[in-house]
Amino acid sequence: IANDERFEMHFHGRSQGESLKIQEYCKRHLIKNVYFHGEYLPEDRYRFAAETDIIQNAQDFDNVTQFAVSNKFYDSAIFYIPQICTKGSFMGTNVVKYGLGLAIDLKKDNIPQLLIDYMQQISWEDFYKRCDFFVEKISNEYNAGVEIIHSIIEKSEEEKCEKTS
Numbered sequence: 001i002a003n004d005e006r007f008e009m010h011f012h013g014r015s016q017g018e019s020l021k022i023q024e025y026c027k028r029h030l031i032k033n034v035y036f037h038g039e040y041l042p043e044d045r046y047r048f049a050a051e052t053d054i055i056q057n058a059q060d061f062d063n064v065t066q067f068a069v070s071n072k073f074y075d076s077a078i079f080y081i082p083q084i085c086t087k088g089s090f091m092g093t094n095v096v097k098y099g100l101g102l103a104i105d106l107k108k109d110n111i112p113q114l115l116i117d118y119m120q121q122i123s124w125e126d127f128y129k130r131c132d133f134f135v136e137k138i139s140n141e142y143n144a145g146v147e148i149i150h151s152i153i154e155k156s157e158e159e160k161c162e163k164t165s
Contacts, residue, residue: 002031004112009033009056012048013040049079058086058104076100077131082122099130
């Protein structure tokens with residue numbers, strides 16, 4: 001995608017770790033279509049969503065982080081934005097399973113052509129339905145977790161009362 005005039009890549013977040021490596025790489029290779037915007041503030045996410053066509057969520061994972069799920073994964077479904085995840089990672093498996101975007105191999109795939117094909121062929125109506133399904137599923141799982149925690153706390157409180165009586 002570097003210097004491919006069909007694409008712009010915008011990074012939002014503090015300049016640290018991987019972001020600094022990407023910035024250095026872009027400077028060294030005179031890449032002109034990658035932009036860095038500074039710290040990501042929660043109140044800015046609505047503006048970011050309105051300006052975003054697809055979320056880049058693909059990373060070169062190690063054995064530990066390949067099972068991680070980023071906030072961007074959930075934000076993409078909430079804001080109805082397709083995303084790109086890494087093939088073989090937990091997010092890559094789930095982006096395909098739930099129809100929320102593409103899973104790519106960063107080292108093998110022709111990423112620019114995959115992106116163009118995907119965006120030209122997407123059925124937005126179906127995509128919105130898949131996002132709604134996923135958000136509802138996650139919300140239900142969250143609520144079930146909250147109920148379990150509340151029942152554990154209540155049981156613990158009851159046991160404390162029994163011991164003191």
